[in-house]
Amino acid sequence: MAAHQDAFSGLTPPDPPLADGDLLLRPPLPQDIPWIVRGCQDPEVPRWTTVPSPYTEAHAREFVEESPVDWAQGTEARFAILLDGAGAGMIGIHRLLGDGVPEVGYWVGPWARRRGAASRATRLVVGWAFGQLGLPRLDLLTMPGNTGSEGVAAAAGFTRGPVEASGCDQRGTRVDVHRWTLSREDWARS
Numbered sequence: 001m002a003a004h005q006d007a008f009s010g011l012t013p014p015d016p017p018l019a020d021g022d023l024l025l026r027p028p029l030p031q032d033i034p035w036i037v038r039g040c041q042d043p044e045v046p047r048w049t050t051v052p053s054p055y056t057e058a059h060a061r062e063f064v065e066e067s068p069v070d071w072a073q074g075t076e077a078r079f080a081i082l083l084d085g086a087g088a089g090m091i092g093i094h095r096l097l098g099d100g101v102p103e104v105g106y107w108v109g110p111w112a113r114r115r116g117a118a119s120r121a122t123r124l125v126v127g128w129a130f131g132q133l134g135l136p137r138l139d140l141l142t143m144p145g146n147t148g149s150e151g152v153a154a155a156a157g158f159t160r161g162p163v164e165a166s167g168c169d170q171r172g173t174r175v176d177v178h179r180w181t182l183s184r185e186d187w188a189r190s
């Protein structure tokens, strides 16, 4: 695939923000730091994602402060997931620049799970990435056994591929992953 550099250098967060009922997505802000730290204390978040562990307030501050830089450079689109105006989790599209396929990643805090936050947020960012950015394909990586995330990926229309041995770096260790894929054509047909 050709580099996305020209097409995506300098991203602007959607305005009006992406929303679905009581769920809204906007770039992370300093006021989100306390609930980001709280969410990342749940062992399920570091278990299945690449967030630092143990996760500190400094990690959250760095994450929030990097977000506008990533948006401005077009490297990564980070969104806070809000439910009824309260922080629920994070979703992002990584690897927007370069030759690889951009990847969707997310977590939802234990207090906000099973309300459709992750699946609705994923559908929103997928629609934005295909509709507004014109990306041809998105990937999503899950570690074997992460049934929760598999449910989210399937609900958003992704198709699961075979296990890629050592397919992902998790805090310095290579781990196995399933690569889920969704093309713009398949998304448009669904």
Ligand SMILES: CC(C)(COP(=O)(O)OP(=O)(O)OC[C@H]1O[C@@H](n2cnc3c(N)ncnc32)[C@H](O)[C@@H]1OP(=O)(O)O)[C@@H](O)C(=O)NCCC(=O)NCCS
Binding pocket: 044, 045, 048, 049, 105, 106, 107, 108, 109, 112, 113, 114, 115, 116, 117, 118, 119, 120, 141, 142, 143, 146, 147, 148, 149, 150, 151, 152, 155
């Ligand atoms: C996985 C995770 C993001 C799901 O968030 P969520 O907002 O609760 O997910 P949704 O409510 O949108 O769930 C959508 C569907 O996925 C499936 N699902 C979600 N969580 C599940 C779980 N714990 N067990 C089994 N299925 C689950 C269900 O089919 C669910 O639909 P239903 O509630 O109507 O049955 C959340 O549990 C989480 O953050 N986990 C830890 C971090 C993580 O795994 N991130 C993803 C890395 S790839």
